Amino acid sequence: MKEVSLSEIRDDLSRFLREAETREIVITRHGKPAGVLIGFETEEEWFEYRLEHDPRFLRRIEQARNNLRAGHGTRLEDIETD
Structure with missing residues (x-):
């Protein structure tokens, strides 16, 4: 599992979606967990x-x-x- 700030996600969502195919990404807002990005390979x-x-x-x-x-x-x- 990886933590990424919301501002980073906004800047490069496509890259993080690809990365989320292999592991969950916790999206943080002001340093606190705010959501999870889950990708699907198929x-x-x-x-x-x-x-x-x-x-x-x-x-x-x-x-x-x-x-x-x-x-x-x-x-x-x-x-x-x-």
């Missing part, structure tokens, strides 16, 4: 990030886990394949 990484931060998707995962804990679900061993 569209798949962007899709995964969106999914991991989508509250609807996270709720569905939690519901599925609760159903499994309650004994509702299908085991992989029980699924027939042709």
Whole structure:
């Protein structure tokens, strides 16, 4: 993780976006953290990030886990394949 001031980001955003593909960049304002710049090397990484931060998707995962804990679900061993 790297810290960069907001004024530096403004001066060369393109460079920092490229750099953010490999590590997060903490943007500071007056020396204090104000945000994080996260880059994506591929569209798949962007899709995964969106999914991991989508509250609807996270709720569905939690519901599925609760159903499994309650004994509702299908085991992989029980699924027939042709």
